[in-house]
Amino acid sequence: MASPLIGIAGVNSLLFASYGISKRLISPFPQLSLKETALAGAMAGAANSILASPVEMFKVRMQGQYGAATDKRLRDVAREMWKQWGFKQGIMRGYWITVAREIPAYAGFYTAFEFSKREFAKTYGPQLPVWALLASGSTGGVSIHASLLHCQN
Numbered sequence: 451m452a453s454p455l456i457g458i459a460g461v462n463s464l465l466f467a468s469y470g471i472s473k474r475l476i477s478p479f480p481q482l483s484l485k486e487t488a489l490a491g492a493m494a495g496a497a498n499s500i501l502a503s504p505v506e507m508f509k510v511r512m513q514g515q516y517g518a519a520t521d522k523r524l525r526d527v528a529r530e531m532w533k534q535w536g537f538k539q540g541i542m543r544g545y546w547i548t549v550a551r552e553i554p555a556y557a558g559f560y561t562a563f564e565f566s567k568r569e570f571a572k573t574y575g576p577q578l579p580v581w582a583l584l585a586s587g588s589t590g591g592v593s594i595h596a597s598l599l600h601c602q603n
Contacts, residue, residue, distance in 0.1 A: 457505040461498060468497035469560060484561050491560030495552035503548040504541045507531070551598060558597040563590035 472493035476486050508527060515521040522530070531540040566586035570578050578586075 457509070461502050461505055464501050465494055465498040465556065469494035469556075472497075482564075484565060487564045488557040488561045492553045492557040494560070495554075495556030496549055498556065499545060499549040499552045502552060503545040506548065507541065507543055554597045555594045558593035559590040562593035563587060566590070 469490055472490035473480075473482060473487075475493070476482060476490050482490065508524060508531075511527045511531070512522075512524060528541070534540060535543070563586050566589040567578060567583070570582040570586065574582060
């Protein structure tokens, strides 16, 4: 249980750090346009793929086991993949499809999140209540899934 939690914590940390850096690269001003926000989100998604791809590859390999006593631990799965296929064809397998998924997903997420926050700020001012931030995050989450429907069909 700890392995997936550690992996997703690292992925999310990289995502949000990349988004902050991307925003500063795009504009020195704190208030980006929605197009600039989408670009920053896309850049963050691309950077996020570097860690998300192997984390998801390991997750899939671990989930492919059936709960038997002979199930392998994460380090065994990673070692086996490295030994059999190496870095590019093993650990990073699926990287480019992850990039293709993450770029539109996080362009949409951050655009919807920022748009929603700005709409709430018109009514509640710059210090948004927690529920408004949660609702904005939910709006971003919905946009991720909406942007990925083409990948799943």
